[in-house]
Amino acid sequence: MSRPGFVLEVDRSTPPILFHHGEGFRLERLPAGSRVVYPAEPVAPLKDPDAAIRHALLNPVGDSQPLPSLLHSGMKLTIAMDNQAVPLPPMQQPDNRQRVIEIVLDMAAAAGVDDVELIVAHGLHRRQTEAELRHMLGDRIYDAFAPHGMLTQHDAEDHDNLILVGRTEQGEHVELNKRAVTSDLLIYVNVNLVAMDGGHKSTMTGISSYRSLKHHHNVTGMQHSRSFMDPPNSELHNSTWRMGRLLADAVKIFQIETTVNTDTFPSQFAFLQKREWEWSARDRASYFGVSKSLERVPPRIARSIFHGIKSPQKMTSVQAGEVEAVHKITLENVHRQHLVPVQGQADVLTMGLPYVGPYNVNSVLNPLLVMCLGLGYFFNLYRGKPLVRQGGVVILSHPTRWEFHPVHHPSYIDFFEQVLTETTDPLEIEKKFEDDFATDPWYIHLYRNSYAYHGVHAFYMWYWGAHALQHVGQVIIVGGEPRAVRRMGFKPASTLRDALEMAEDVVGRNPSITHIHNPPIFLADVT
Amino acid sequence: MRALQFRRNLPKYAAAMVAGGVVPGLGARVGPLRLADVDEPDLPGPGWRRIRPRLAGICGSDLSTIDGKSSRYFEPIVSFPFVPGHEIVADSDLGRVVVEPVLSCLPRGIDPPCSFCAAGLTGSCQNIALGELESGLQIGYCADTGGGWSTAMVAHESQLHAVPDAMSDEAAVMVEPAACAVHAARRPAVDQPETVVVLGAGTVGLCTIAAVRRHLRPGTLIASAKHPDQRKLAVELGADVVVEPGEVRRAVRRMSRSPMVGDSVGEGAEVVFDCVGSAGSIDDAIAVVRPREHVVLVGMPGRVALDLTGLWHKEVRLAGAYAYGQESTGERTFDLAFDLVRDADLGRLVSATYTLDRYRDAIDHAANAGARGAVKVVFDLRGERNR
Numbered sequence: 001m002s003r004p005g006f007v008l009e010v011d012r013s014t015p016p017i018l019f020h021h022g023e024g025f026r027l028e029r030l031p032a033g034s035r036v037v038y039p040a041e042p043v044a045p046l047k048d049p050d051a052a053i054r055h056a057l058l059n060p061v062g063d064s065q066p067l068p069s070l071l072h073s074g075m076k077l078t079i080a081m082d083n084q085a086v087p088l089p090p091m092q093q094p095d096n097r098q099r100v101i102e103i104v105l106d107m108a109a110a111a112g113v114d115d116v117e118l119i120v121a122h123g124l125h126r127r128q129t130e131a132e133l134r135h136m137l138g139d140r141i142y143d144a145f146a147p148h149g150m151l152t153q154h155d156a157e158d159h160d161n162l163i164l165v166g167r168t169e170q171g172e173h174v175e176l177n178k179r180a181v182t183s184d185l186l187i188y189v190n191v192n193l194v195a196m197d198g199g200h201k202s203t204m205t206g207i208s209s210y211r212s213l214k215h216h217h218n219v220t221g222m223q224h225s226r227s228f229m230d231p232p233n234s235e236l237h238n239s240t241w242r243m244g245r246l247l248a249d250a251v252k253i254f255q256i257e258t259t260v261n262t263d264t265f266p267s268q269f270a271f272l273q274k275r276e277w278e279w280s281a282r283d284r285a286s287y288f289g290v291s292k293s294l295e296r297v298p299p300r301i302a303r304s305i306f307h308g309i310k311s312p313q314k315m316t317s318v319q320a321g322e323v324e325a326v327h328k329i330t331l332e333n334v335h336r337q338h339l340v341p342v343q344g345q346a347d348v349l350t351m352g353l354p355y356v357g358p359y360n361v362n363s364v365l366n367p368l369l370v371m372c373l374g375l376g377y378f379f380n381l382y383r384g385k386p387l388v389r390q391g392g393v394v395i396l397s398h399p400t401r402w403e404f405h406p407v408h409h410p411s412y413i414d415f416f417e418q419v420l421t422e423t424t425d426p427l428e429i430e431k432k433f434e435d436d437f438a439t440d441p442w443y444i445h446l447y448r449n450s451y452a453y454h455g456v457h458a459f460y461m462w463y464w465g466a467h468a469l470q471h472v473g474q475v476i477i478v479g480g481e482p483r484a485v486r487r488m489g490f491k492p493a494s495t496l497r498d499a500l501e502m503a504e505d506v507v508g509r510n511p512s513i514t515h516i517h518n519p520p521i522f523l524a525d526v527t
Numbered sequence: 528m529r530a531l532q533f534r535r536n537l538p539k540y541a542a543a544m545v546a547g548g549v550v551p552g553l554g555a556r557v558g559p560l561r562l563a564d565v566d567e568p569d570l571p572g573p574g575w576r577r578i579r580p581r582l583a584g585i586c587g588s589d590l591s592t593i594d595g596k597s598s599r600y601f602e603p604i605v606s607f608p609f610v611p612g613h614e615i616v617a618d619s620d621l622g623r624v625v626v627e628p629v630l631s632c633l634p635r636g637i638d639p640p641c642s643f644c645a646a647g648l649t650g651s652c653q654n655i656a657l658g659e660l661e662s663g664l665q666i667g668y669c670a671d672t673g674g675g676w677s678t679a680m681v682a683h684e685s686q687l688h689a690v691p692d693a694m695s696d697e698a699a700v701m702v703e704p705a706a707c708a709v710h711a712a713r714r715p716a717v718d719q720p721e722t723v724v725v726l727g728a729g730t731v732g733l734c735t736i737a738a739v740r741r742h743l744r745p746g747t748l749i750a751s752a753k754h755p756d757q758r759k760l761a762v763e764l765g766a767d768v769v770v771e772p773g774e775v776r777r778a779v780r781r782m783s784r785s786p787m788v789g790d791s792v793g794e795g796a797e798v799v800f801d802c803v804g805s806a807g808s809i810d811d812a813i814a815v816v817r818p819r820e821h822v823v824l825v826g827m828p829g830r831v832a833l834d835l836t837g838l839w840h841k842e843v844r845l846a847g848a849y850a851y852g853q854e855s856t857g858e859r860t861f862d863l864a865f866d867l868v869r870d871a872d873l874g875r876l877v878s879a880t881y882t883l884d885r886y887r888d889a890i891d892h893a894a895n896a897g898a899r900g901a902v903k904v905v906f907d908l909r910g911e912r913n914r
Contacts, residue, residue, distance in 0.1 A: 414777050417774040418777070
């Protein structure tokens, strides 16, 4: 049985604590009295995931019939799925989506369904390459569907293939992929990496248009999502639930959600999964070997090594049927893996950011993504109240190079160069610049025809941190490129010790400190 | 009189070229520029007056000369030894005056004048090496007139513009660079263009921003600036968007909402003013200008290596903008420049003054002005002995 997550209080015997630092690591000594929140060890995976999938499809939850009884000859079937933003890092084959979809397709074939289309639910993310699709779905699915145009990637700017389902009572437009909405059955397959994912949010972000997305992807919504990792207290989820219910009234949806454990890193990086005082001689040797090697290679090479990592995480649950009933069980399974009780807030929150987030698979974690990962995702990994007090300080550790992937993130470069030089206030940014970027024909062209994130996506990165920006008094980045750090309105520090001294100017002498030992991922249940 | 004099001395010029190539402004320490007691220049003829500089600016072209970077193009149109300084406010028997330094047909006593001077286009005078004076395109490059970096010099009465009492010396010394900017802004025959770009935010760039805002009235003015103080001033003088030099292509692309064609902006700006004059800035200018539209070289470019394929392919109109004279509306550029200096408060661009004794410090400051938060560095002659 895996051990639960817990909070360590640092004392003089505590060894240095591992901080992720982009394509590298740092061992940092935290002051005595600091707290370190450790994730739970990976929960046991399903022994026979394929059997569990079949069981879920045949025994759906909520107001839903078994999948085979929903399938019949002559029907129009669409299977939408999460894109490669989850899980992180990409999992070793077979991916959950491949497992689920292969079984769904077998059932569809047995029922004589021949109008089947697969849609990767990208929302406003970049399209995936053939190699990325093959990795996610397996060669069998790819070769059967892609050459015939039956494996498509959702295009939120293809207005001929979008349809307005309706508007909620709050006036929210529900505009989605026409193929999905006009199908006799829409099956959605997800990988629920964190508590934010899944439920109605899947369709409302994955196969919707910008017009729809802006109802919940906005600054006010994010500032009122406390946190967006806690759906009952998230305005993001309130909106997507309203919109999703409207869709569910119009289209028959069969939701299949899967969860994974936190067995995040392969054996050569096993030390990343362990608590430092339990490192074996081999772990220590691995750490020093890996760290020293990474220091000697250019960042480009280190990045390519890390992006080659395929995670050994395994399926821990699968449930199918009506969206909300499915998602309730999914969240219980996510919480079973992720929840760590923490008492009280700290003056200072520290975190080491890794090389990858949801938006830079096979790409660069540029400064905006650093902000989003730190102040968006990691800061919001709480239930109850933030790990850091109002007016406190967040210290991130990451190289934060002034570096962008020109193909994947073109609008990010312009946002960084032209928007942040004027203001870093999310509300002002939204009001003054969002529409201009969102409707720029060049970004739209690159999103549709190249491998670029949508022009507005850079804004969402900033909005994702809006709650944190409103909450904290200062953000310091340790080891970041000063020019890039300052552009975002943050403060650079060379060392953690310097950063802690700087933090004292904001929160006073001898602050309380909490460090989140993440990844592997956890969700702090703060009381 | 005391003057900074630039003599023909090839070994020292070579030394300045090497030193200036390593550290901008270092040419003042090893090159042919020296502080000397020299005879006051004689009055060359009727209509000439003796004037005594109060403030004299250090211009980018002066720095190029001092650091040995000047183009050989100038060899036949300067005469040695000369006293640099062509941005001048001075005392004269007419009161305070600003000098319009171009040595065209009239000061040279050439009658009838060349066709350009006859049309008021004195900046294009073709007789700058002829007539009663030694060669010299302007005061500050002519052995017979002296220049602003001294306590006394001569100027033709046609070159003198009275300074209003209300205008400070600091504002008046900005009239000459402002006139260059006004002339540049008036160079392309366009009115209220959608997008204009000004590359560079030194003295020339900032004056051009102010001139473009008032004379071209563009929808959007995008400027590039290296340093924080320059960025602030660029906005104050009329730029809508200010970006770092390496960001200008993406900024123009976004503002024009056009595609990129390779490294070149598809639609781009109607007019681009290059106030830097480097290969990189001209390359940027050609990349961001709209096909068939205007690139104006305001900064003195010198010898640069360029790939002109884009210029050819986009049918770009490349124009120089030198000096001043009479604009197409019949107005004299200097009159417009006085208005610009007053309206845009360009006197604030004078950041530091130096005595002649400290000329090496002055040159060093001017050569590194942007990085040191300065714009225009001037010599202050008001307290000099023998004045």
